[in-house]
Amino acid sequence: MSEQKIHFYKGPAGGWGALRSVAKHLQEQGIAVKGAKTLLSANQPDGFDCPGCAWPDRDHRSTFEFCENGAKAISAEATAKRATPEVLSAHTVSWLAEQSDYDLENMGRITEPMKYDPATDTYQRTTWDEAFALIAARLNALADPNEALFYTSGRASNEAAFLYQLFVREFGTNNFPDCSNMCHEPSGQGLKPTIGIGKGTVTLHDFEKADAIFVFGQNPGTNHPRMLGELREASKRGCKIVSFNPLRERGLERFADPQNKMEMATLGSTPISSHYFQLRIGGDMAVMKALCKRVLELDDAAVAQGRERVLDVAFIEQHTAGFDAFADSIRAETWEALEAESGLSQEQLCAAGDLYAEAKRVIICWGMGITQHQHSVATIQHIAALLMLRGNLGREGAGACPVRGHSNVQGDRTMGIYEKPAPAFLDRLGKVFGFEPPRAHGYGTVEAIQAMLDGKAKVFIALGGNFASATPDTLATWKALRNTDLTVHVTTKFNRSHTIHGKDALVLPCLGRTEIDMQAGGPQGVTVEDSMSMVHISSGMNAPASEHLLSEPMIVARMAAATLRHSKTPWLWLVEDYSRIRDKIEEVFDDFKGFNEKIKTPGGFRLRNTASERVWATPTGKATFIPYALPTDTPVHQARERLREHKTVVFNLATVRSHDQYNTTIYGMDDRYRGVWGHRRVVFIHPEDLKAIGMKAGEWVDITSVFSDGQERRAEKFVLIEYDIPRGCLASYFPETNSLVPLSSVSIGAGTPTSKSIPVVLTLRPQDTPIPQDQARSVEGAAV
Numbered sequence: 001m002s003e004q005k006i007h008f009y010k011g012p013a014g015g016w017g018a019l020r021s022v023a024k025h026l027q028e029q030g031i032a033v034k035g036a037k038t039l040l041s042a043n044q045p046d047g048f049d050c051p052g053c054a055w056p057d058r059d060h061r062s063t064f065e066f067c068e069n070g071a072k073a074i075s076a077e078a079t080a081k082r083a084t085p086e087v088l089s090a091h092t093v094s095w096l097a098e099q100s101d102y103d104l105e106n107m108g109r110i111t112e113p114m115k116y117d118p119a120t121d122t123y124q125r126t127t128w129d130e131a132f133a134l135i136a137a138r139l140n141a142l143a144d145p146n147e148a149l150f151y152t153s154g155r156a157s158n159e160a161a162f163l164y165q166l167f168v169r170e171f172g173t174n175n176f177p178d179c180s181n182m183c184h185e186p187s188g189q190g191l192k193p194t195i196g197i198g199k200g201t202v203t204l205h206d207f208e209k210a211d212a213i214f215v216f217g218q219n220p221g222t223n224h225p226r227m228l229g230e231l232r233e234a235s236k237r238g239c240k241i242v243s244f245n246p247l248r249e250r251g252l253e254r255f256a257d258p259q260n261k262m263e264m265a266t267l268g269s270t271p272i273s274s275h276y277f278q279l280r281i282g283g284d285m286a287v288m289k290a291l292c293k294r295v296l297e298l299d300d301a302a303v304a305q306g307r308e309r310v311l312d313v314a315f316i317e318q319h320t321a322g323f324d325a326f327a328d329s330i331r332a333e334t335w336e337a338l339e340a341e342s343g344l345s346q347e348q349l350c351a352a353g354d355l356y357a358e359a360k361r362v363i364i365c366w367g368m369g370i371t372q373h374q375h376s377v378a379t380i381q382h383i384a385a386l387l388m389l390r391g392n393l394g395r396e397g398a399g400a401c402p403v404r405g406h407s408n409v410q411g412d413r414t415m416g417i418y419e420k421p422a423p424a425f426l427d428r429l430g431k432v433f434g435f436e437p438p439r440a441h442g443y444g445t446v447e448a449i450q451a452m453l454d455g456k457a458k459v460f461i462a463l464g465g466n467f468a469s470a471t472p473d474t475l476a477t478w479k480a481l482r483n484t485d486l487t488v489h490v491t492t493k494f495n496r497s498h499t500i501h502g503k504d505a506l507v508l509p510c511l512g513r514t515e516i517d518m519q520a521g522g523p524q525g526v527t528v529e530d531s532m533s534m535v536h537i538s539s540g541m542n543a544p545a546s547e548h549l550l551s552e553p554m555i556v557a558r559m560a561a562a563t564l565r566h567s568k569t570p571w572l573w574l575v576e577d578y579s580r581i582r583d584k585i586e587e588v589f590d591d592f593k594g595f596n597e598k599i600k601t602p603g604g605f606r607l608r609n610t611a612s613e614r615v616w617a618t619p620t621g622k623a624t625f626i627p628y629a630l631p632t633d634t635p636v637h638q639a640r641e642r643l644r645e646h647k648t649v650v651f652n653l654a655t656v657r658s659h660d661q662y663n664t665t666i667y668g669m670d671d672r673y674r675g676v677w678g679h680r681r682v683v684f685i686h687p688e689d690l691k692a693i694g695m696k697a698g699e700w701v702d703i704t705s706v707f708s709d710g711q712e713r714r715a716e717k718f719v720l721i722e723y724d725i726p727r728g729c730l731a732s733y734f735p736e737t738n739s740l741v742p743l744s745s746v747s748i749g750a751g752t753p754t755s756k757s758i759p760v761v762l763t764l765r766p767q768d769t770p771i772p773q774d775q776a777r778s779v780e781g782a783a784v
Contacts, residue, residue, distance in 0.1 A: 004678035006721055006775050012254035012270075030080035055224045055403070056204050056530040057603065067225035072660070072667045076493070077512040078542055081108025083494050085125035088114060092121040097499035101469065101735070102666040104494050109509070111546035116505035123498075123507060128550065128558070131506050136562040138459050138486045138504070145172030145438070149448045149457050152178040152417045153464030154406025155513070157526035157538070159581045160552035161408070162588075163574070164463055165416040167560035169426075170435055170567055174442030175457070176419045179663075180409055181445035182470060186371040186750040187402035188413070190380030194624055196617030197610050199410065201399035202363055203532050204230065209397030212240040212359035215273075216284060216383075217369020217756070221251015221673055222659045224367075224403055232270045242355055243273040245369065246281045246654065247684065247731055248724040250673035277352060280343025281652045281729045282636060282757045285375050287349065288382035289630060290338040292330045294353025295389050310357050312391030319614055319623055320388055326625035333630055341630060343726050361397030362387070368405075369654070372756035374635065377749040378628040385625050393623065394614035404531045405663060407513075411529030414607070415585070419444050425588075432587045434568045444751050445471060446743050452480035460502065461488040461559075463552065464510075468497040469664040472741035472753035473713070490555055492545075495664070496735075511551045515540040519554070521577030526553070527599055529607070535592075536604025553578060635745060639706045639759035649693050650706060653683075653758040655734035655741075664735055671733075676721065683762075684723035684731040687777075693762065697722045697777055700768035703732065705740035706759050713740050717765060722777040730760065 087107065093116065096104065115126035115134075139148055150168045152161060168176065180188070188198030195201070207213070207230045220227040228251055235241055243252045252273050279287055299310035316323050335346045342349065356362060364383050370376060384393075384400060392398035404410055416425060419442035426437040443451050449471060451457035460467075460481060471477045477500075481487060484502035491498070492512050498505070511517055517524040517540055525539035550558070557571040564571075574580045582595045591607045598605040610616070616623050640650045658680065660668035669678050676682055683703065690696060703715045715737050725731060734755065745754045 006679070006771075006777065007675050007677060008777070009250060009673055009675045012250065029075045029078070055226045056532045056534055057536070058204065058229075069222070069225045069662060073662060073665075074514060076105065076665065076667060077109075078514050079108050081106065082545065083107040083110045085112050085114060085123075088123045088494065089125070093123065093499050093501070094121055096494075097496075100666070101496055101664070102669060104496060104499075105666055107494050109492055109512075109545035110494060110507060111509060112548045113509065114507040116501055118503070123505075126506070128548075131508060132558050132562040134486070134504065134506065135461070135488060135559055139171065139563050142458060146175060146440075146442070147457055148173060148459040149175045149177060149443060149451070149461070151445075151448075151460065151462040151465060151467055152176065152412055153462070154179045154404075154409025154412055155465075156412055156463050156552055157408060157528060158411045158415050158535070158585065159526050159578050160463065160556055161412040161415040161417050162581060162585050163553055163556040163560070163571075166429070166433065166569065167556055167564070167571075169429065169437045170433070170560070170564050170569065172438050174419050174421060174438055174440065175448065176417050176442055177445040177448040178412065178417050179406060179465060179470065180413055180417075182752060183368050184371055184402055184404050184409070185444075185752045186376035186380055186747050187366075187404075189750040190377040191384060191400065191402075191611075193618060194381050194384040194626060195393060195400070195611040196615070196623070198413075199533055199609060200401045200531060201393055201609055201612040202401045203534075203606070206361075206363060206397050206399060207234055210234060210239055210359075210361050210363045211397065212242060212355060212362045214356065214362060214364045215241065215243045215245075215252065216287075216364065216366040217245065217371075218365060218367030218403055219245070219247075219249045219251055219369075219656070220403070221249060222657055223405070223662075225251070227403065228272065231272050235270055235272055235274070240274045240355055240359060241272055242275045242277070242352060244277045244279050244284070244287060244352075246278055246726055246729050247656070247674075248276070248278065252276065275352065275355060277344055277348055278724075278726055280341075280726045281654045282373055282634065283342035283344070284370055284373070285379045285382065285628075286338045286341035286630060287344065287352070288379055288386060289330060289333050290335075290342060290344075290349035291353045291356055292382065292386050292389060293333060293335075293338070294350050295357050295386070296327060296330055298353070298357050311389055315391035316388065319394075319616065320625060321620045321622040322625035322627075326385060326627045329627035329629070337630055337632070341632065356386070357390070361395060362390070362392045363397070363399055363401050364392075365401040365403055367403050369756055371402075371747070371750075372752055372754055374745070374747055374754050374757065375628070375631045376747040376752065378626075378631075381626045381628070384623070388623055388625065394612055399612065402531070407530070408528040410531060410533070411527070411535070414529055414589075419447075428588050432584065446746055446751055446753065449473070449477050449480045449743060452483050455483065458485045459488075460484050460486070462497065463490050463556070466495040466497045466664040468500040469495065469735040469738070472738055472745070472755065473743045474735070474739035475713075476743055490552060508555055509546065509549050510555055511540070511544055511549050513538060513540060514542050515544045515549075516542065517551045519551070519576055519578070521579075524551070524578045525599075526578060527582070527604070533607040533609055534604055535599065535607060537599040551575075553581065634757065635707055635754070636757060636759045638708055642708070643706065643761075648761055649689075650759050650761060651685075651689070651728060651730045653703065653705075653730040653732060653737065653740070653760045654756040655737050655758070656731050658733050661733070674723070679719065680733055681718045681736060682721045682732065683718045684721050684725055686725050686727050686729070687722045689727055690720065690722065695720060695762070695764060696770065698771040698775065700765040700770065701762040702765060703730075703737065703740060703760050703762060705742075706761055707742050707745060709742060709744060711742065713742065715739050717768065719771060720762075
């Protein structure tokens with residue numbers, strides 16, 4: 001583990017720092033030689049799909065197609081460390097619960113199915129037959145199928161996800177809380193009524209043709225490092241890259257490509273953002289409105305002067321509905337209000353609007369910095385509107401690009417992992433498999449937690465993931481999970497969720513993406529769908545970590561076979577050869593016609609994207625402008641007004657990942673690009689805000705959220721770090737700060753926790769020794 005220190009990072013993203021980090025993680029996992037060989041098969045036509053992010057693969061022409069992020073995910077999965085039954089049963093679950101997330105992850109791969117023993121407070125070895133018998137008994141004993149919850153992680157393959165949703169619907173419920181509910185749900189809910197499809201519209205080819213790429217609420221240097229390769233190439237050919245992010249992020253500033261010999265040899269790098277706007281946390285909606293307002297103003301001026309229109313009038317007239325009402329709503333917004341809410345000046349906002357208007361082809365990308373807010377759906381619909389104003393949909397080099405997280409989170413939703421399924425999908429599923437699927441909507445993630453708290457859900461089954469750490473309102477979530485009769489986790493490694501269990505609990509170890517999946521029909525490959533709707537095959541190359549592991553499709557099939565005694569579905573026959581599962585997928589989904597043949601093509605195939613064809617699957621048959629008023633009564637606004645008379649300073653906190661982290665998986669304790677080493681309990685703050693509240697860098701504080709429900713939610717002992725972040729804003733890592741977000745604080749229309757906009761106050765902890773002030777600045781010099 002690294003020495004604890006704060007030290008400004010002067011290098012670019014990527015470069016030698018990334019290569020040293022990869023080597024370090026391979027050595028820590030005891031797989032220096034094996035790991036290097038494994039990495040060379042990542043994202044190759046005859047290899048496996050990286051279990052990290054969902055950024056698309058290039059044409060597989062390079063020597064290697066992995067990034068630092070992916071290397072950490074792969075080395076963690078291919079580790080030589082083993083969490084055997086002897087290792088796990090040697091510790092009480094109470095003791096394990098006191099260990100850090102990093103230490104739990106670092107125990108290694110689980111080798112055999114484990115069952116919780118309440119008498120000894122330990123996990124003990126069990127058999128697969130006993131595990132499936134327990135699951136079947138508990139599910140079949142429920143008074144109502146809706147008393148069971150079935151969670152899905154975005155790392156599950158298409159084949160596993162398809163079987164899982166089929167099993168659950170044959171069981172009789174649509175209770176599918178999944179990771180999409182906590183990240184890009186607003187992207188789907190925002191885009192579908194606007195452009196007719198809940199996915200992005202671009203491909204990697206479009207990045208080669210764009211004149212400008214706008215990036216909102218995203219830190220690709222940590223979360224999607226391979227994206228930096230596309231941004232680097234775009235920057236080098238003169239494409240404008242316009243970034244909007246509250247924090248200064250190194251990956252949006254400079255990047256050294258580890259595959260570029262000249263940059264590596266000369267310690268050079270390529271500038272990424274041509275323009276960088278540090279908007280206030282939660283100011284995205286105001287920025288979108290401001291950009292639209294500037295485009296309308298420029299168009300008005302063009303009309304008055306008899307010049308070429310700035311609006312794409314032909315596109316708007318032929319392809320859209322609702323323009324006039326939307327334009328009226330934008331014109332009604334004042335620059336003063338837009339400045340106040342965005343944190344940017346009118347001059348800055350107009351400059352950004354000019355950049356958009358001057359570019360003929362624009363891509364707009366966004367991450368969870370957009371989606372995890374109360375008004376995220378409306379913000380995304382304004383992104384779509386901004387694109388529509390100049391016809392930047394269904395055009396080469398232009399379009400919408402929500403950059404999703406886990407490698408198959410989009411594919412899982414395509415396969416039917418959704419609590420609100422479309423009737424047409426249920427009709428087809430029932431026809432193909434000969435049963436009547438349930439029609440009532442099920443629980444999403446936040447609703448599932450409340451159902452467990454209320455005693456309405458008694459069995460919780462998770463296909464991957466780390467539910468206890470990924471979710472909001474930590475104490476409430478943990479209480480909910482402990483309120484169940486049975487928790488079941490399909491996983492590769494031990495994590496926090498396995499210590500927060502029901503009265504009975506099972507931990508079922510599965511094969512990883514890098515491992516050979518041998519079934520009766522021979523070695524199997526699985527498929528995944530990336531962020532740009534490309535579907536491709538993934539085949540493991542390493543021997544399984546244990547002879548006792550089962551694949552995710554096999555685990556699902558055996559659960560179903562044990563539970564559904566009268567099912568017409570040949571569960572065990574299907575998993576003998578995964579091509580049989582794909583044949584069934586093809587029968588249910590028209591877009592997968594010829595599935596098994598198409599995946600033989602290197603790189604796979606792209607699913608149809610109607611919006612990229614300018615076919616609008618909306619009620620009006622057109623892309624639709626949807627107006628909203630500028631939000632000025634958010635939880636942060638309310639808290640500041642409520643506490644104003646007490647002269648309490650209310651900050652707006654955003655939760656973020658460290659660089660040694662992917663979602664809830666902690667690979668190490670460093671955050672290289674932000675200059676944090678060996679720490680995780682840190683809070684980033686502007687130096688002038690420190691002066692204003694009478695605190696100093698290096699002092700320790702507690703963070704308390706101040707929502708209107710009056711319930712105290714506190715995260716304790718965080719060190720203050722000076723950072724280049726707007727006044728009034730803070731940032732800190734999750735899952736440590738998830739406890740600050742109540743279940744009730746979700747995005748309107750999507751139900752996603754508002755983890756990027758949390759009203760908080762800071763309380764000094766005078767009993768804790770401060771670290772030296774000159775060691776608590778992650779910025780050059782004493783001030784920003």
